[in-house]
Amino acid sequence: MRARTGRLRFSLGLDRDVSNLFWSLSVFSFGFGLYAYLFTIFLEDVGASAFQIGLLVGAQGLLRIGVNLPAGILADRFPRRKIIVLTTLVAVPAVLSFGLAQTWWQMLPGMLLIVLGNLGTPAFSSYLAEVGSPRDRGRAFSMVYVVGPSIALALSPVTGGWIAAATSFRVVFFFSAACFALATLMLMRLSERPPVQHAGPAAGYREAMAVPVVRALGLLQFGILVILTAGTTLMPNYLKDVHDIGVGTIGWFGSLAAVGSAALSLALPRVRIMTTIRTIGLAPICVGLLCGVTLLTGNPFLLGAAFLGRGGFMVAWSLFASVLSDTVPPKLLSRSFAFSEFLGSIGLALAPFAAGALYDWRRGSPFVITCIATPVLAGLAFWIERKYVRPAIHARALEAERDVPISVVAEGVA
Numbered sequence: 001m002r003a004r005t006g007r008l009r010f011s012l013g014l015d016r017d018v019s020n021l022f023w024s025l026s027v028f029s030f031g032f033g034l035y036a037y038l039f040t041i042f043l044e045d046v047g048a049s050a051f052q053i054g055l056l057v058g059a060q061g062l063l064r065i066g067v068n069l070p071a072g073i074l075a076d077r078f079p080r081r082k083i084i085v086l087t088t089l090v091a092v093p094a095v096l097s098f099g100l101a102q103t104w105w106q107m108l109p110g111m112l113l114i115v116l117g118n119l120g121t122p123a124f125s126s127y128l129a130e131v132g133s134p135r136d137r138g139r140a141f142s143m144v145y146v147v148g149p150s151i152a153l154a155l156s157p158v159t160g161g162w163i164a165a166a167t168s169f170r171v172v173f174f175f176s177a178a179c180f181a182l183a184t185l186m187l188m189r190l191s192e193r194p195p196v197q198h199a200g201p202a203a204g205y206r207e208a209m210a211v212p213v214v215r216a217l218g219l220l221q222f223g224i225l226v227i228l229t230a231g232t233t234l235m236p237n238y239l240k241d242v243h244d245i246g247v248g249t250i251g252w253f254g255s256l257a258a259v260g261s262a263a264l265s266l267a268l269p270r271v272r273i274m275t276t277i278r279t280i281g282l283a284p285i286c287v288g289l290l291c292g293v294t295l296l297t298g299n300p301f302l303l304g305a306a307f308l309g310r311g312g313f314m315v316a317w318s319l320f321a322s323v324l325s326d327t328v329p330p331k332l333l334s335r336s337f338a339f340s341e342f343l344g345s346i347g348l349a350l351a352p353f354a355a356g357a358l359y360d361w362r363r364g365s366p367f368v369i370t371c372i373a374t375p376v377l378a379g380l381a382f383w384i385e386r387k388y389v390r391p392a393i394h395a396r397a398l399e400a401e402r403d404v405p406i407s408v409v410a411e412g413v414a
Contacts, residue, residue: 017131017191018140021124024186026148028088031179033156033258034163035095035172037251042169048104056104056111061349063115068122068345069205072338075123081190084127087120088187091180099173118345122337129325129333131191141325142265145318150261150311157254208335213327213388220384221320222343224284224377228313229351231291231370234359242363243298253307260286260311268315276326277389280319281381286312288374291367317344327392 014022035042043056074083090113097110128144160172208214239245239253264286268279286309293306320340328336358365 015131020186020190021128022144022148024183025144026152027179028183029149030152030156031176033153034160034176037157037254038160038164038169043104046101046104056108060111060115063112064118065345065349067116067118068338068342071119072122072335074119075126075334080123080127081192083120083123085184085187087117089184090116092177095173095176099170121341122334125321125337126334141319141322146265146315147262150258153258154255157251161251205335205339208332208339211328213392214336214339216384216388217320217323218340218343220381221340222347224316225344225347226351227370227373227377228284228287229348230355230366231287233352233355235294238294238363249300253304256304256307257310260308261314264311264315276319276323277381277385280316281378283312283316284374284377288371291370295364295367323389327389
């Protein structure tokens with residue numbers, strides 16, 4: 001009985017493969033968080049100027065845009081377990097190269113290599129959508145994509161800072177490599193899931209883009225990521241330059257943001273009227289409130305409380321896959337995931353450039369724009385729910401009852 005109780009606690013009430021995804025992504029996120037908040041400082045230590053740091057990060061953003069569309073094709077044509085394992089494994093040599101780099105340009109191959117891990121995102125999402133119970137799909141996505149990584153990211157920045165202070169920055173990367181290797185080993189225990197076979201010709205991006213709910217959710221993801229990234233990219237600089245807040249305190253704010261992600265993802269679904277798409281719309285308002293507080297005060301206690309709302313960024317971003325799983329025909333899922341992430345990646349790549357230009361013009365302007373735009377995005381999400389999401393969910397329910405090809409039903413929803 002005790003052993004069974006222990007297994008239940010370890011699984012968190014999730015299906016076996018979902019639980020495995022939860023713990024492996026948590027371990028991976030811990031490894032990422034060890035160095036993420038220190039990364040630009042390390043780039044300076046190996047000789048990169050501010051412009052060169054921007055060049056490196058920009059190159060990552062451009063590659064991220066390029067890998068998302070091929071990623072959907074991979075998820076349809078190859079076993080998803082193999083894709084997930086291999087795209088996680090590439091992070092190991094990437095961070096090892098960081099620890100061995102002697103100059104800033106030697107960081108570029110590893111930075112580009114680690115972005116190739118995004119090739120596994122559609123496979124990861126479609127695998128999770130398939131192995132989880134349809135009734136608990138929203139909880140599964142929230143637990144795997146938000147709660148586990150948030151807890152890990154709440155602990156790892158402090159740990160990474162301690163390791164760097166006690167040893168050196170380079171040692172942090174070796175610890176991260178160990179975490180990534182462990183996550184890869186854990187993922188190797190996933191059940192084998194071959195490519196999903198569907199009747200008729202193979203689905204393409206044209207078919208996915210023809211579904212109205214896919215276009216609507218993709219554009220919403222683009223808008224949310226543009227606005228939230230613009231409002232948060234230079235927030236550490238603003239806190240340091242305007243409010244004279246130390247780097248250590250800013251690091252603690254980052255941990256509080258991760259705690260906020262976990263708290264919001266657990267609390268919002270318990271509200272009776274909150275659907276997944278409504279959570280996507282309302283979570284960014286928490287980031288908008290943070291931007292407002294940042295403009296109004298430099299009090300670290302008030303900022304610390306407001307930084308819990310920074311977690312709304314991760315909550316909103318992570319739930320798009322869940323809504324797509326509930327509304328899109330299974331035949332089109334992988335391409336729909338990839339298309340949505342493609343639009344989101346464009347937003348992530350463009351927003352820092354806009355934020356930098358606005359910040360140079362007037363330091364507080366990116367935060368003002370985010371404050372104003374997040375309620376507008378919430379209204380847009382509610383409209384998309386009424387116009388596209390509800391009809392698509394209803395169509396899938398009818399299809400389950402009638403046992404007709406779901407693509408015919410969903411593509412007829414306008």
